[in-house]
Amino acid sequence: MTGVTARGRGRPPRAESADTRDRILTAAREEFSERGYDRTSVRGIAKAAGVDPALVHHYFGTKEQVFAAAIEVAFAPALNAPTAVADGPQDQVGERLARFIFGVWENPTTRKPLLAIVRSAVNNDTAAAVFRRLVASQLLRRIADQLDLPDAELRAELAAAQLVGCAMLRYVIKVEPLASADVEQIIARVAPVVQGHLTGP
C-alpha cells in the first residue's frame, strides 16, 4: 500500500497511511453530498482525497462499498446509540428516540453527512439498498428487538416515519413554521406519537 503515493502532494508515503482512510471517507462523503450517488465516481473521490484510485479500491472496493463505509462512519454514533435509546424505561423510549434523531440533525457536523446519505438514497436504488441494509435494519431492528411485540418491526418503522418526515420537512424542504420552530416544542409533540407507535395498543 505504501507504494501508492498521493497525487502531487509530495507527502511522504509513510505519514500517509495513518489518515488516508479518513481522508478518502471525508472526500467520499463530500462527493456523494455534492454530486449525488450517480455522478460520484471512485476516480473523483480519489482525486478529491489526493490519492490514487487504486488506493480507494484497495481500502473499500467498489463505489457501493465506499458509500456503505461513508454511511457507517456518518452513522457510527447512531449505530451505537440504539442500545442507549432502547435501554431505560420503556415508557420513555419514544422521547429518547426523538431526542436522538433530532440531536443528530441539529448538529451541523452530523447533519451534512446525513443529508448526503438521504439525497443519495432518494435518488439511487443501489444507494437506497445500502441505506436500508445498514441504517434502517440496524437502527430499527435493534429498537424493535427491545419491544418484544409480534409487530415490533412495523411499529419501529412507523415511529421512524414520524421522525423521518419531520427531518425531511424541517431540514431538507424547510417548510415553515416547522423549520424554525423550537426543537423542544417539536420533540414535545412528536415524542408521544413515537411512543404510541412503539408501545401503544
Added chain:
Amino acid sequence: MTGVTARGRGRPPRAESADTRDRILTAAREEFSERGYDRTSVRGIAKAAGVDPALVHHYFGTKEQVFAAAIEVAFAPALNAPTAVADGPQDQVGERLARFIFGVWENPTTRKPLLAIVRSAVNNDTAAAVFRRLVASQLLRRIADQLDLPDAELRAELAAAQLVGCAMLRYVIKVEPLASADVEQIIARVAPVVQGHLTGP
C-alpha cells in the same frame, strides 16, 4: 408560435399547438425524474418533447418555471383535494388526509411524477423552494385554515410529516415490512396519529 416546428417529426405546425404543452410537461416530468433537477435542461426537455427549446421558453419560461408547471400538473388532483379532505366531519380529517396521500402514492400513474418531484426537491434548493411554495403551502395551509387553531400550521406540518415519512420509507427507501404491508393496515395505524396532530390537545 406556429412558426416553431417540431424537430424532425414532420408534424404539421397546426396540429402541434394542441398537445405541445402537454408533451413538454410530460417530457419535463420524465427528464426531472430520470436526471434530477440539476442535470435537467430546457434544451433536454425540448429534445425529449421533440420541440424547439424556444417553444419551451415561450410556454413556461425558465427551468424553474417548467419545474413548477410540472409539479402543478402532477399535483392537480392534490391541489383540488384539500377541500374534500378538509370538508366533512372534523374527527375524521386524519383518516381522509391519510387516505388521500396513500391514494396518490399507491396509484402508479401519480406515484412516478411524485417521486420525480421528491427527488428534485431533496437534491436541489431551488426545486425545494418550488415544492415548498406550491405543495406544502397550498396543501397544508388549506388544511390548516379549516382547523381554526392558533398553531394550525405546525399541526398540519407534523401531521404531514407522519405521512411524508411513511411515503419515504415505504415507496422510496422500501424498508420492510412497511414496504409490503397492507395499505389499509398502515392507514389504520397512521390515521389516528394524523388526527391527533390536527385536532388533539
